[in-house]
Amino acid sequence: MTITSQTAIQYIKGVGPHRAELFQNLGITLAGDLLEYFPRGYDFQPDLMRTGELYVNCTATIIGEVITIDVNRRSKPPRVDITVEDADGKFQLSWFNAGYIKDKLIPGDIISAWGKVNSYRNKLQMTNPAWLKVENIDEYLSNYGSVQCRYPATAELASNEISRTIRRCLPDLLNQVEEYYPANYRQDRKLPTRKEALQWIHQPEDQEQADQARRSLVYDELLQMQLAVAMRKARNKYSLPACALPSSDEIDRRIRRLLPFTLTGAQDRVINEIVADLATSEPMNRLLQGDVGSGKTVVALYALLLTIANRKQAAIMAPTEILAVQHYNEIQKYLTDSQVKITLLKGGTSGTARKQLLDEISNGQIDIVVGTQALLQQDVNFNELGLVIIDEQHKFGVKQREAFRSKATAPHYLVMTATPIPRTLAMTVFGDLDVSIIDELPPGRKPVETRWVRNDRLPEAYSGLRRLVKQGRQAYFVYPRIEQEEIDTEDPWLNPAQQLKAAVDEHRHLQQDIFPELNVGLLHGQMPAEEKKQVMADFVSGKINILVSTVVIEVGVNVPNATVMIIEHADRYGLAQLHQLRGRIGRGAQQSYCLLFGNPRSEEGRARLEIMTRTNDGFKIAEEDLKLRGPGEFFGTSQHGMPGMKIADLTRDFDLLNMARRDAQSLIKDDPHLTNPDFSALKRDMLQRYSQCLGLIDIS
Ligand code: ADP
Numbered sequence: 001m002t003i004t005s006q007t008a009i010q011y012i013k014g015v016g017p018h019r020a021e022l023f024q025n026l027g028i029t030l031a032g033d034l035l036e037y038f039p040r041g042y043d044f045q046p047d048l049m050r051t052g053e054l055y056v057n058c059t060a061t062i063i064g065e066v067i068t069i070d071v072n073r074r075s076k077p078p079r080v081d082i083t084v085e086d087a088d089g090k091f092q093l094s095w096f097n098a099g100y101i102k103d104k105l106i107p108g109d110i111i112s113a114w115g116k117v118n119s120y121r122n123k124l125q126m127t128n129p130a131w132l133k134v135e136n137i138d139e140y141l142s143n144y145g146s147v148q149c150r151y152p153a154t155a156e157l158a159s160n161e162i163s164r165t166i167r168r169c170l171p172d173l174l175n176q177v178e179e180y181y182p183a184n185y186r187q188d189r190k191l192p193t194r195k196e197a198l199q200w201i202h203q204p205e206d207q208e209q210a211d212q213a214r215r216s217l218v219y220d221e222l223l224q225m226q227l228a229v230a231m232r233k234a235r236n237k238y239s240l241p242a243c244a245l246p247s248s249d250e251i252d253r254r255i256r257r258l259l260p261f262t263l264t265g266a267q268d269r270v271i272n273e274i275v276a277d278l279a280t281s282e283p284m285n286r287l288l289q290g291d292v293g294s295g296k297t298v299v300a301l302y303a304l305l306l307t308i309a310n311r312k313q314a315a316i317m318a319p320t321e322i323l324a325v326q327h328y329n330e331i332q333k334y335l336t337d338s339q340v341k342i343t344l345l346k347g348g349t350s351g352t353a354r355k356q357l358l359d360e361i362s363n364g365q366i367d368i369v370v371g372t373q374a375l376l377q378q379d380v381n382f383n384e385l386g387l388v389i390i391d392e393q394h395k396f397g398v399k400q401r402e403a404f405r406s407k408a409t410a411p412h413y414l415v416m417t418a419t420p421i422p423r424t425l426a427m428t429v430f431g432d433l434d435v436s437i438i439d440e441l442p443p444g445r446k447p448v449e450t451r452w453v454r455n456d457r458l459p460e461a462y463s464g465l466r467r468l469v470k471q472g473r474q475a476y477f478v479y480p481r482i483e484q485e486e487i488d489t490e491d492p493w494l495n496p497a498q499q500l501k502a503a504v505d506e507h508r509h510l511q512q513d514i515f516p517e518l519n520v521g522l523l524h525g526q527m528p529a530e531e532k533k534q535v536m537a538d539f540v541s542g543k544i545n546i547l548v549s550t551v552v553i554e555v556g557v558n559v560p561n562a563t564v565m566i567i568e569h570a571d572r573y574g575l576a577q578l579h580q581l582r583g584r585i586g587r588g589a590q591q592s593y594c595l596l597f598g599n600p601r602s603e604e605g606r607a608r609l610e611i612m613t614r615t616n617d618g619f620k621i622a623e624e625d626l627k628l629r630g631p632g633e634f635f636g637t638s639q640h641g642m643p644g645m646k647i648a649d650l651t652r653d654f655d656l657l658n659m660a661r662r663d664a665q666s667l668i669k670d671d672p673h674l675t676n677p678d679f680s681a682l683k684r685d686m687l688q689r690y691s692q693c694l695g696l697i698d699i700s
């Protein structure tokens with residue numbers, strides 16, 4: 001039977017229904033998936049030599065028959081000596097601390113051993129060589145020299161089993177491989193053929209060949225992604241036009257009159273970029289990145305007002321209702337002296353109230369609608385939607401941007417994120433967006449001073465905090481969980497020191513035992529919305545001095561007078577989250593302090609806390625985060641709907657990514673639908689992978 005890429009894995013010889021399931025756990029259902037199941041590394045076995053050819057310090061593989069097995073228990077450490085014999089004579093192998101070997105072999109077995117040769121008492125031998133028992137010497141010799149690939153494996157499905165299966169179908173599959181590029185394109189980029197690359201990645205002769213194969217396949221993968229992104233961008237360009245929203249000196253003056261401060265240079269620059277986009281009927285697709293507190297809201301406000309000046313409506317979509325409310329309040333504050341009508345569309349609103357709101361939206365009486373994903377519901381119809389602002393894009397994913405667009409008009413899109421995205425990732429997930437960055441904080445901000453503190457210094461932190469509160473400052477305490485879990489006192493394994501402190505319990509402790517003279521508030525996600533609102537209001541007004549909380553304060557809360565944040569169990573959080581949390585302080589003119597308590601058990605945990613003390617720069621932190629965690633976290637399919645990478649490593653393959661991006665852009669520039677038949681196999685594979693998540697279905 002000839003195996004094709006569509007052959008179900010269970011029909012490959014030696015697999016069957018049971019193993020097929022194990023393969024499926026690795027995401028392999030078809031033979032074609034095997035071809036793109038890449039090794040993580042390789043073991044190249046040394047040359048096969050006869051024992052008479054060996055010399056001190058050479059690395060070699062020998063094959064011989066086991067003659068004697070001696071276990072020397074009195075030697076220190078205990079030693080197993082095996083004498084083997086080949087055509088050239090006898091040779092000794094020794095292992096320390098490896099008594100189990102004597103149970104695996106008996107005299108007469110054939111053994112293959114490889115390693116470095118040394119001399120002991122004037123005789124050559126190998127010490128602690130790698131070895132295996134050779135069951136079938138002919139098969140062993142005929143496969144010898146083929147490298148051992150290390151495939152990502154599971155407990156039930158070992159790497160060498162995967163390897164054997166791949167070896168079985170590789171010749172058939174390689175025969176059917178279609179080339180992605182015409183010869184001159186490939187040669188200009190020093191790429192092997194795709195067939196060669198796929199063969200070499202599974203059966204390299206040496207590391208260099210494996211490296212070449214990897215480079216080529218990484219490029220293929222990144223080019224597919226960049227093509228998808230470039231096509232999507234080109235498609236947006238040629239799809240429904242948006243309404244041009246031109247500005248003028250008069251409009252600019254009127255908008256700036258509403259702002260209580262002068263914009264920073266970075267804000268002005270970003271606004272110019274947005275104004276230029278909005279002036280044309282090509283829909284804007286812009287990502288606005290700015291660290292927490294960098295002043296994105298005002299920039300968004302400017303875009304909103306420009307839209308309304310052009311007599312169009314605008315929508316702001318936030319990931320949670322709390323944030324939607326905050327945006328609504330914040331923007332309303334700026335608008336008190338204007339005629340602009342803004343409304344909050346809440347998920348809970350129903351019946352006639354909702355109907356009336358929807359009517360006002362659809363007949364154009366309302367200028368700005370703020371809400372959550374609820375804005376995407378079927379019955380929400382805008383009269384003339386000119387601009388959509390999406391906050392915290394990373395919580396939504398690429399798909400959502402489609403939903404508004406599929407309605408009658410194509411609005412302009414501005415996506416805001418306070419999670420700085422490393423540039424490699426910005427080019428991928430958000431690759432079809434133009435990027436604006438606010439890289440300057442409003443004047444008068446002092447960088448937060450961050451310290452990593454030993455747990456036993458908590459009392460000192462309390463007294464320092466008391467001093468600051470006496471001076472009128474406020475503070476946050478952050479805990480990883482809401483309530484202490486029931487402690488099972490019978491459980492002998494439970495170490496009380498490992499228990500995580502919880503917000504509810506610490507709130508009680510801090511209020512009663514530590515700061516009885518102060519007002520300590522509590523905020524967490526399971527409190528009723530009304531109560532949360534009251535607590536936040538009391539914190540904003542200064543009635544509450546210290547707010548004990550879980551990560552619910554992570555995004556959006558703005559209390560410039562809060563200048564201290566104490567995070568216990570700080571090692572429990574990821575870098576991005578710590579940075580977001582810390583962004584709640586340092587928002588006013590006073591010096592702010594962030595104290596990280598935590599006793600990380602892993603190297604990575606230590607690295608995170610150390611990075612936090614070293615920099616306040618969100619982009620640096622994001623790059624470090626990417627290095628520590630890998631792109632999976634940013635890239636999780638559930639979050640973005642983008643497939644993960646099979647071989648490319650976005651933390652390392654930056655140069656190839658750039659190359660692929662340039663190539664994709666120039667290919668699409670001349671041929672927006674990539675109709676050139678030279679690239680048809682590439683296009684087909686690209687669409688198979690990306691058409692759904694990027695909404696490219698119409699292009700195929
Ligand atoms: P972000 O949304 O990027 O986290 P905000 O837009 O909420 O930041 O701004 C943070 C704080 O800085 C707000 O209190 C805002 O009023 C203030 N702010 C923004 N821009 C300026 C500016 N140019 N000058 C002074 N204060 C500013």
Ligand code: MG
Nearest residue numbers: 293296297556
């Ligand atoms: Mg904000």
